[in-house]
Amino acid sequence: MDAGKVYNTWPLMGTTYFPDDSKFIEFLNINVFDNPSIVQFIHRNLAYLIVGIYIYILFFTFKDQNKIFRKPIIIIGVSLFLQVVLGIFTILSGVKIFYASLHQINSILIILINSIFSLYYKI
Ligand code: HEM
Structure with missing residues (x-):
């Protein structure tokens, strides 16, 4: 849909x-996901929400006496930070294939890293 x-x-x-070509009330429309501006808005804000949840988990990971999860949470944080930076570069570049591809490749790496840690730490 070229929402980017x-x-x-x-x-x-x-x-x-909020995208200036849309109205917030459009969230109530059944076809809200056909609106590229709102889709881009949701994508950005889901990313911010994920970063917020990450910071919450990071806080409790470092508060815990058990240091076992510190290293994996840092590695996940680096990959998440990279993903957000690449997403912003993708937007600012007008969706240049170089940044868009790196953004997509890194999203696969994030899933991979999280899956490996879940298996390794049995969580
Ligand atoms: C947790 C952070 C994020 C994750 C996991 C994520 C994930 C993804 C994925 C999987 C795609 C590919 C979708 C597809 O091919 O249909 C994508 C596309 C895109 N994302 Fe993100 N994203 C994140 C953050 C951001 C941010 C912060 C921005 C911009 C402010 C952004 C901008 C874009 C754009 C413009 C595209 C379309 C370009 C493309 O197809 O590669 N993303 N994102």
Whole structure:
């Protein structure tokens, strides 16, 4: 749907946080996922939510006396940070295939890293 091409600004979408060509009420539409601006908005905000949840988990991981999860949580954090930076580069570059591909490849790496750690640490 080329949702990455409708807005090539960050952190705002055009001149506002919510895409300025749409209305918030459109979330109630059954075909909300056909709107590229809203799809891009959801994608960005899901990423911010994931980063928020990560920081929450990071906090408790370092509070814990048991240091076993510190290394994996740092590695997950680095891959997550890279993913967000690559996503922003993808947006700002007008979805250049170089950044878009790295963003996609890194998303696979994130799943891989998380799967390996879940198996290794039996969580
Ligand atoms: C937790 C963080 C993120 C994850 C896991 C993630 C994951 C993904 C994945 C899997 C795709 C490919 C979708 C497809 O091929 O249909 C994608 C595409 C895209 N993402 Fe993200 N993303 C994240 C954060 C971001 C952020 C912060 C931005 C921009 C502010 C962004 C911008 C884009 C754009 C423009 C595309 C379309 C380009 C392409 O197809 O590669 N992403 N993202």
